[in-house]
Amino acid sequence: MWRAETMPADLELKVQTETLVGPVRGYFLACYSVETASGFHGYAKVHVQRPTGVWGTRPALAKYTAGPCASSDLALQAVIALADAELGKRDTRANRLYRYVLKFL
Numbered sequence: 001m002w003r004a005e006t007m008p009a010d011l012e013l014k015v016q017t018e019t020l021v022g023p024v025r026g027y028f029l030a031c032y033s034v035e036t037a038s039g040f041h042g043y044a045k046v047h048v049q050r051p052t053g054v055w056g057t058r059p060a061l062a063k064y065t066a067g068p069c070a071s072s073d074l075a076l077q078a079v080i081a082l083a084d085a086e087l088g089k090r091d092t093r094a095n096r097l098y099r100y101v102l103k104f105l
Contacts, residue, residue, distance in 0.1 A: 014071035015075065016040065021080055025087040026099055027061070029105030030054040033075040039068030047072040048102045062086070 014035040021044075022028035030045040032054050045051075045060035064086060066078035 017076060019076060020051060020054070022050060024080070024084050027087055028095065029077060029080060029083055030056065030060070031076055033072040034071070036068065039070060040069030040072050040075035041065060042069065042075035042077075042080045044083045046083060048099045 003075070004027050006065045016033045016035055018030075018032045020028065020030055028047045028050045030047060030051045031042060033040050033042050042065065044063040045054070046064070047058060047060060049058075051058060062083075064079055064083045066082050069075040071080055
């Protein structure tokens with residue numbers, strides 16, 4: 001994990017931490033946490049190929065959020081656990097074939 005330094009300035013979010021995780025059930029997660037008045041929220045973008053950063057231009061296959069949490073690290077742990085659980089529900093033969101084909105596009 002690293003401190004947020006790659007977020008585009010025009011988003012004006014209080015991003016705390018960014019990290020790339022994976023593979024998680026065959027996918028890669030581009031994750032970040034945001035500080036709000038109610039606590040920290042974690043966000044995960046799901047990709048077939050390993051992204052180069054959290055704010056890349058490739059569209060995500062899915063997005064997940066978790067929070068509020070007491071810390072940035074807890075928010076990231078929560079959203080990664082949620083994404084893992086949800087992706088486990090999607091892991092079908094058709095999805096595996098779809099991910100394989102997407103690698104060549």
